[in-house]
Amino acid sequence: MTEFVTTADLVIGYEVDGPADGQAVVAVHGWPDDVxxxxGVVPVLAAEGFRVYRPHLRGFGPTRFRSDGKPRSGQAGALGADLRDFLDALELDDVVIAGHDWGARAGYVVGALFPDRVRSLVxxxxxxGASGPHAPLPYPLAHAYWxxxxxxxxxxxxxMRTDRRGFSRYLWESWSPGWDFTDAEFDAAARAWDNDDWPDITVSAYLHRWGEMAGDPAYExxxxxxxxxxxxxxxxLVLHGADDRDNLPATSEGxxxxxxxxxxxxxxxxVGHFVPREAPARTAREILRWIAEE
Incomplete structure (x- = not known):
């Protein structure tokens, strides 16, 4: 059952599993994806005694803005601030953040600028630091980022408004060419993109990333x-699929x-782009190993 927490800007829907007294793992999804x-990862972590929280990002699923006038920004600073606010609102401490794609970017923001509640990041x-107006952009990566x-x-x-499912299915297929996902898997994720804010946040995320759109002044x-x-x-710990055709593996090297x-x-x-979906057992094992080695 989806639970909700209110922050300054959002009412964030989230799923939670595992023992109530378990150490918190906050697992943050990417785009175009959902919780x-x-x-495939949550049952393993919960069985090991962890309390796993899965927030729906802004523009996804049941998460809603509190104000109609708030800019629907998908900039990295907004995603990071949302994650920080989520931890604060639930008073979660000593947290392990597991982030995929947009969730990883949010995790980097929190780990760099707001690390007080965070134990570690996967x-x-x-x-x-792999994208931005001044980041290196070799032509193979520009091709991947079409x-x-x-x-x-x-x-x-x-x-983004009229064919978000067809567009996103093509990305799933092309970013992870060796992954044979099911219609049921795709449809379960796609329901999260019916959020009315999804198109604007998607457009904002990518135009802001390359300096083509101003961000929300609140995150300046x-x-x-x-x-x-x-x-x-x-x-x-950084995990990257060798066959990722979106964020090419070189983007996390060096x-x-x-x-x-x-x-x-x-x-x-x-493994291609969707690491936790394509290799859930390996993902869970690496998260547990990283925690145990601290």
Whole structure:
């Protein structure tokens, strides 16, 4: 059953599993995906005594803005602030954050700028400081990021509204070419994209990322700090699929200097972009190992 918590800007829906007194793991999904990406991971963590929280990101599922006038921004600073506010609202401490894709980016923001409640971070399928107006952009990566430019066009923006399922299915298939997902898996995730804010947040996320759209002024201070690519100040494990055709594995290479605590990066053979879906047992095992080795 979905539970809800209220922050300054949002009413955040979240799922929670595991013993009430277990150490908190906050598992944050990516785009285009939803909390079901962790379905194969949660039972393993819960069986080991962890309390697993899965928040729905802004623009996804039951999460709603409290004000009609709040900008529907998908910028990294907003995602990070939402995660910080979620931890604060539930008074979660000593938290392990597991983040995939957008969830990883939110985790990097919190780990770098708001680490007080965080014990460690496991980030998947996204590199810290790997995108932005001034980030290196080799042509193979620009090719992989075609969809981020597509949303800058009128046709792309209309597609976000009228064919979000067809568009996202193509991304699932092309980003993880070796993954044979089921219609049921896809349909369960796709229901989260029926949120009326999903198109605007999607467009904002990618245009802001490349300096083509202004962000919400409320996050200006956070964005200024992120522009300097601050070091993540919690122990961090990065998992990346060797066959990721979206955020190419190179985007998380050579980043050790951006982590101020214990750091490790693992590339998983035979896995594409959707690490927790394609390799749930391996994902759970690596999360548990990372926690145990602290």
């Amino acid at each position: 079901h990406c962790w379905d 980030a998947m399928s996204a590199g810290h 969809y981020e430019w597509f949303v800058a066009t009128c046709r792309g923006r209309e597609t 201070d956070i964005e200024e700090r992120l522009a300097e690519v601050p070091a993540v100040r919690v122990p961090t 980043k050790a200097e951006l982590f101020g605590e214990r750091y490790q990066r693992l590339v998983i053979d035979g």
